[in-house]
Amino acid sequence: MKYSKIQIKVQFKKIKNMYIRVYPPDGEVVVTAPELMTMDQIQKNLSVHKKWLSKKVLKFKSMKTLLDKQEALPEYLHVWGKHHKIVYREGQNKNSISMERSRINVYMRRGFDLEKKKKLLYDWTRRQLIEEAQVLLTKWENRIGVQVNRLQARKMKTRWGSCNIRKKKINLNTALFVLDKEALEYVLVHEMVHLIEPSHNHNFKTLMTAFLPDWKERKKLLLED
Ligand SMILES: [Zn+2]
Structure with a gap:
């Protein structure tokens, strides 16, 4: 079904209340509804969350553009929940990416094709995410009293993070970069x-x-409601 220009997948289950989920990395919206709920009722419930929903879907659009092979270069990207315009400059001596206020400057060497340009930007988001997560990791290793051997950021389809308990290795979804830092901290903890x-x-x-203590609130930042 379609709801205010947003494509929504509806599935019915034996549950009491309807819930909405927005999946990384491209912001696919899935509504899980009780078996007896009508499409009308679903629409009505969705309208309560309309503002929330379109805001969240928007945040993922730029990440989707970056990850989707069919799409052109993204014109903007959300960084820690805030909208940033991207300015590309080609024919530079070396590749570099920097941020100033609400702008991301991408400097590229000559002869980069679309695929390479996207990879440059994607790798940068991954490094930014890991850098931020590393700071949080040090803080939380002390508080929780555990040690993590390896921290990685990857493209993940349905999960925000995963943990290999035996190897003490944590994977984070790169798409966390477009959400508030509180969301990253929640997933890491x-x-x-x-x-x-x-x-x-x-x-x-x-x-x-x-x-x-506010983990339930933070969980909502992950686009689940
Ligand atoms: Zn878990």
């Missing part, structure tokens, strides 16, 4: 707490609340 408690049980939630 979530994965780190898995090093103490592997499953999402009561103990896990108790630990999350102890370390990050």
